[in-house]
Amino acid sequence: MSETQTKDLPATEQQGERRLNMIEAINDALDVSMGRDDDVVVMGEDVGYFGGVFRCTAGLQDKYGKTRVFDTPINECGIIAVAVGMGAYGLRPVPEIQFADYIYPGLDQLISEAARLRYRSAGEYVAPMTVRSPFGGGIFGGQTHSQSPEAIFTHVSGLKTVIPATPYDAKGLLISCIEDNDPVIFFEPKRIYNGPFSGYYDKPVQPWKKFDASVVPEGYYKIPLGKARHVTEGDRLTVLAYGTMVHVVEAVCREKGVEADILDLRTLVPLDIEAIEASIERTGRCLIVHEATRTSGFGAELSALVTERCFYHLEAPVERVTGFDTPYPHSLEWAYFPGPIRIGEAIDKILKD
Amino acid sequence: MADRPQGSAAEGENRPTLSLHVPEPKFRPGDTVDFSHIDVPEAGSMARPDEACDPAEMRDLAYGLVRVLGDDDKAHGPWDPKLDADTLRAMLGHMAMTRAFDERMFRGQRQGKTSFYMKCTGEEATSVSASMALAGDDMVFPSYRQQGILIQRGYPLIEMINQIYSNKGDKLKGRQLPIMYSSREHSFFTISGNLATQTPQAVGWAMASAMKGDSRIAATWVGEGSTAEGDFHSACTFATVYNAPVILNVINNQWAISSFSGFAGAERTTFAARALGYGLAGLRVDGNDALACYAAERWAANRARANAGPTLIEFFTYRAEGHSTSDDPSGYRSAQERSEWPLGDPVMRLKNHLIALGEWDEERQEKMDLEAAEHVKKVTKEAEANGILGHGLHHPFRTMFEDVFEELPWHLREQADQAVHERKTKFPEGLPEA
Numbered sequence: 001m002s003e004t005q006t007k008d009l010p011a012t013e014q015q016g017e018r019r020l021n022m023i024e025a026i027n028d029a030l031d032v033s034m035g036r037d038d039d040v041v042v043m044g045e046d047v048g049y050f051g052g053v054f055r056c057t058a059g060l061q062d063k064y065g066k067t068r069v070f071d072t073p074i075n076e077c078g079i080i081a082v083a084v085g086m087g088a089y090g091l092r093p094v095p096e097i098q099f100a101d102y103i104y105p106g107l108d109q110l111i112s113e114a115a116r117l118r119y120r121s122a123g124e125y126v127a128p129m130t131v132r133s134p135f136g137g138g139i140f141g142g143q144t145h146s147q148s149p150e151a152i153f154t155h156v157s158g159l160k161t162v163i164p165a166t167p168y169d170a171k172g173l174l175i176s177c178i179e180d181n182d183p184v185i186f187f188e189p190k191r192i193y194n195g196p197f198s199g200y201y202d203k204p205v206q207p208w209k210k211f212d213a214s215v216v217p218e219g220y221y222k223i224p225l226g227k228a229r230h231v232t233e234g235d236r237l238t239v240l241a242y243g244t245m246v247h248v249v250e251a252v253c254r255e256k257g258v259e260a261d262i263l264d265l266r267t268l269v270p271l272d273i274e275a276i277e278a279s280i281e282r283t284g285r286c287l288i289v290h291e292a293t294r295t296s297g298f299g300a301e302l303s304a305l306v307t308e309r310c311f312y313h314l315e316a317p318v319e320r321v322t323g324f325d326t327p328y329p330h331s332l333e334w335a336y337f338p339g340p341i342r343i344g345e346a347i348d349k350i351l352k353d
Numbered sequence: 354m355a356d357r358p359q360g361s362a363a364e365g366e367n368r369p370t371l372s373l374h375v376p377e378p379k380f381r382p383g384d385t386v387d388f389s390h391i392d393v394p395e396a397g398s399m400a401r402p403d404e405a406c407d408p409a410e411m412r413d414l415a416y417g418l419v420r421v422l423g424d425d426d427k428a429h430g431p432w433d434p435k436l437d438a439d440t441l442r443a444m445l446g447h448m449a450m451t452r453a454f455d456e457r458m459f460r461g462q463r464q465g466k467t468s469f470y471m472k473c474t475g476e477e478a479t480s481v482s483a484s485m486a487l488a489g490d491d492m493v494f495p496s497y498r499q500q501g502i503l504i505q506r507g508y509p510l511i512e513m514i515n516q517i518y519s520n521k522g523d524k525l526k527g528r529q530l531p532i533m534y535s536s537r538e539h540s541f542f543t544i545s546g547n548l549a550t551q552t553p554q555a556v557g558w559a560m561a562s563a564m565k566g567d568s569r570i571a572a573t574w575v576g577e578g579s580t581a582e583g584d585f586h587s588a589c590t591f592a593t594v595y596n597a598p599v600i601l602n603v604i605n606n607q608w609a610i611s612s613f614s615g616f617a618g619a620e621r622t623t624f625a626a627r628a629l630g631y632g633l634a635g636l637r638v639d640g641n642d643a644l645a646c647y648a649a650e651r652w653a654a655n656r657a658r659a660n661a662g663p664t665l666i667e668f669f670t671y672r673a674e675g676h677s678t679s680d681d682p683s684g685y686r687s688a689q690e691r692s693e694w695p696l697g698d699p700v701m702r703l704k705n706h707l708i709a710l711g712e713w714d715e716e717r718q719e720k721m722d723l724e725a726a727e728h729v730k731k732v733t734k735e736a737e738a739n740g741i742l743g744h745g746l747h748h749p750f751r752t753m754f755e756d757v758f759e760e761l762p763w764h765l766r767e768q769a770d771q772a773v774h775e776r777k778t779k780f781p782e783g784l785p786e787a
Contacts, residue, residue, distance in 0.1 A: 041564065067564045068564070072591075072594075073587075073590050073591060073594055075587050075590055075591070077553065077583055077584055077587045078553050078556075078584075078587030078588070078590060078591045081550065081552075081553030081554050081556075081557060081584060081587055081588075081591075082553055082554070082556055082557025082560055082591055083557060084554045084557060085494075085553070085554035085555060085556060085557025085558035085559070085560070085561065085571075086557045086558065086560065086561040086564075088492075088542065088554065088557075088558055089492075089557075089558045089561035089562060089565075090561070091561050091564070091565075093557075105583070108547065108550065108584075109550060109553075109554075109584070112545065112547045112550065113545060113547070113550050113554065116545075117543060118756045118757070118758070118759070119528060119756045119757055120525070120528060120529050120533065120535070120543050120545075121525065121535040121537075121543035122524055122525045122526050122528065122535075122756055123756050124535050124536070124537040124543060125535065125537065125542065125543050126759075157757050158757050158758065160758070180759075181759045182758050182759055226762065269762070270758075270762035270763065270764070271763075271764070273763055273764075
């Protein structure tokens with residue numbers, strides 16, 4: 001990062017540290033992984049020469065060449081399928097699906113093939129791919145550029161689902177995913193690519209460099225899959241969230257003065273059940289927040305797990321705050337988004353008694 | 354009547370009435386079969402272009418039919434691969450073994466030893482001969498009727514039978530439907546059971562091989578019915594875009610369970626002609642002519658290995674038996690089709706060719722068939738010592754949870770404990786002996 005880009009950093013900045021937004025952190029993870037392992041290849045629509053519509057793959061083709069970073073036909077089924085074949089050959093493909101909303105043509109190849117190779121061949125063949133895809137709304141993307149389909153993938157045996165919430169995590173988690181020998185869906189919350197989001201769409205966004213979570217070390221580091229992150233520690237209630245909603249719920253708690261134990265789940269499958277249980281045993285109250293639609297959303301699974309495993313510690317019913325069960329609306333997207341009002345009221349309800 | 358935009362009814366009054374075409378096969382049960390509409394060109398009449406030629410220069414080959422073995426049982430024309438007698442006898446041997454294996458396994462299913470089986474009767478050349486034209490380490494992505502490849506590549510029959518019986522010798526741990534084999538050692542990809550998914554995967558493998566500067570190519574097999582799947586078109590697109598070293602083999606055996614090839618578009622054009630729109634090399638081949646199958650596959654393999662591009666081959670053949678043990682074709686097609694099929698039987702044709710060459714005779718054929726049957730019978734007995742599906746529960750319950758992921762996460766560990774608990778509750782004295 002150049003001098004001019006870093007000169008406005010707040011006082012917490014340490015000499016020599018590097019602050020990246022989430023796009024740069026993802027790009028860095030790809031760069032580090034490709035530099036370490038010749039078998040890592042990047043492909044997808046517009047990812048090559050152009051560097052991706054969100055710029056996550058910028059500069060990689062220049063550095064690693066066209067046989068390791070290349071554009072693909074607009075054919076998500078084919079993108080996932082050739083990644084399965086490449087994985088079987090021994091490569092570690094990192095295909096990009098340009099928007100999570102476009103992933104559906106590739107579902108059979110993900111669900112019936114990538115997720116099943118190891119099982120059906122008793123380990124003879126595996127599909128170690130990381131499917132990167134920007135997801136979530138809040139960018140006026142309408143119904144086809146805003147969805148959060150993570151629950152579809154958590155329902156499939158054999159797939160891991162990972163969602164980062166900070167630049168530091170995005171890099172460390174993505175490197176772990178690429179090195180993982182199982183297929184991973186890596187959903188990137190595009191609303192927070194450039195800065196964390198408080199939930200107030202009418203307030204200016206603060207860039208990542210103003211936050212310490214944007215300090216991204218050079219080189220190689222990993223964050224293990226299946227480990228949640230403590231965002232804030234508190235005793236009043238436990239909040240389970242991931243992606244964009246981590247920041248929204250953190251802002252709401254701060255504003256309300258509620259000392260919440262906020263867990264950024266980071267990995268939905270495998271889930272860090274120990275961290276969840278430990279937190280709820282302490283707080284006795286649980287709020288689950290996600291942007292995806294409500295019915296059969298991942299919050300339903302979390303709610304069931306908490307009820308099954310922590311029932312005698314609960315002092316109030318588990319609450320879910322989610323998107324509504326409608327397609328993502330264009331002009332009414334902020335009415336759809338589970339923002340500060342919906343979250344604030346749920347917290348009030350949980351803390352009432 | 355469906356809703357129309359307001360006012361448009363009046364606007365459309367003078368237009369002709371539309372009608373929907375729903376394909377119908379020529380013959381149904383009981384019908385007299387006449388295949389004279391099928392154009393069968395003379396053996397040797399098709400030109401053999403250079404392997405590196407532009408697909409546009411070989412359009413005729415997507416509509417014609419490459420044939421080598423003539424009615425005189427001799428090899429004709431430029432596609433004659435000129436194989437020596439030992440190779441031809443080996444080819445015949447693999448085909449005979451495949452047929453003997455099918456007979457035994459079909460019977461085993463009928464005897465209740467397993468749940469399911471699929472024969473490839475009449476299509477043996479499309480896997481055996483094609484496989485012989487590839488290198489042993491070329492990667493194959495088969496569909497479910499290519500047991501001939503495994504037999505040709507020397508995969509032990511007992512492994513196949515163990516898999517079919519899902520018994521304790523099954524290295525796939527009883528997880529897969531019978532015949533969904535996998536053998537990495539034989540460069541044979543794990544069979545899916547979902548249709549056509551393997552075709553773009555083969556392209557991806559071939560792309561990887563090219564990316565790495567390897568010399569191995571990939572080949573995939575798919576039925577004509579499944580060419581209707583989007584995956585097949587993904588395969589064609591990626592193959593042509595990246596000039597992948599891959600062969601797309603389409604086995605046109607006329608029937609996809611009860612749906613004739615017309616439901617995949619055969620009333621309008623050939624399956625080899627699919628190649629043309631993609632700029633792939635396209636060959637249409639007599640799939641019951643073992644020499645033509647070998648020659649076409651070798652042509653495509655040479656082309657791929659020389660970085661000259663992918664090939665789509667349609668093998669024109671006939672599914673002589675039912676789709677599977679779960680199917681009864683007498684319910685939807687005329688029984689006469691099999692005997693009237695104008696391209697004959699691939700095993701008989703190759704046998705007759707060897708006899709015409711003076712390299713074979715009926716006695717030796719009879720002996721070979723007998724030995725194949727005896728060998729399969731013997732191996733079947735060995736496999737039965739490992740158990741049959743009907744006896745069930747051959748594998749420890751925990752194996753059900755292994756290989757979902759590389760490592761067992763907590764939720765699967767808990768579920769595995771539950772499964773073991775249920776087993777102990779049901780069988781407190783331990784599992785019953787088969």
